[in-house]
Amino acid sequence: MTRISWEKLTWSEIAELDRDFTTIIIPTGAIEQHGPHLTIDTDIFNADAIAREVAAKSNAGGKQRVLVAPPIWWGTSPHHLGFPGTISLKNETFTNILMDTISSLKPHGFYRFLILNGHGGNIGNLTASVSKIGEELGISIPALSYWQAITDVLIEVGESEIGGMGHACEMETSLALFLRPDDVDMSRAILDMPQQPTPWSCIDFRAPGFLNIPLDLKRDSKAGIIGNPLLATKEKGAKIFTAAVERISTALESMASLKKSELTTSRY
């Protein structure tokens, strides 16, 4: 059985890895409140679970070796601090953790990375961070949020009206029911549909609005939920998880054919 966790290898095993055929997935997420029914590790748990399955699938065939770096547990979640439990990093801290991770691995020849994100609130930061990494470290790293790879599947699977898949919602609760039902307390889940401040401020993984007024969950929700977790099922979770793993694995496969010169910047 090929090992997947970066931290479970020895330095000598890492030294032997073929840099041109080794991809390191860095899961990012958040430690933030997810309503009264889901645990605060929801986002990083999902990103890490998808990353591991993608790695397992990729390692099973082909000559690419995919490893999962220690997940970056915390993200930027200031909009969730109104509820207890959230641990939020400042934008600079989050960027610095990513920069320091790549800075540590780059001198040893690694240049194939994928950031697999599980927290919507990290997206803006990730865009800025990968730009900074390209500029300062010379490596081009895609950062994807798993739901963005499967919008069509979410539209097909979702039964809630738009607004029902926002946070601790039909999607995230379905994933939790599939991946770890013992961590879900459905007796505490409630319908908590967003009160859209404008018709264009929709918060939904399927159809995000274009006028995104920064959220404050304490202000914008009843119980830290945005959406309809009552429609969640483990069958939906299985479909969402499987689709995310398949799509991201396919994307990773196509990335494997890129040359080093296509993943490192020209730096003029």
Ligand SMILES: [Zn+2]
């Ligand atoms: Zn979440």
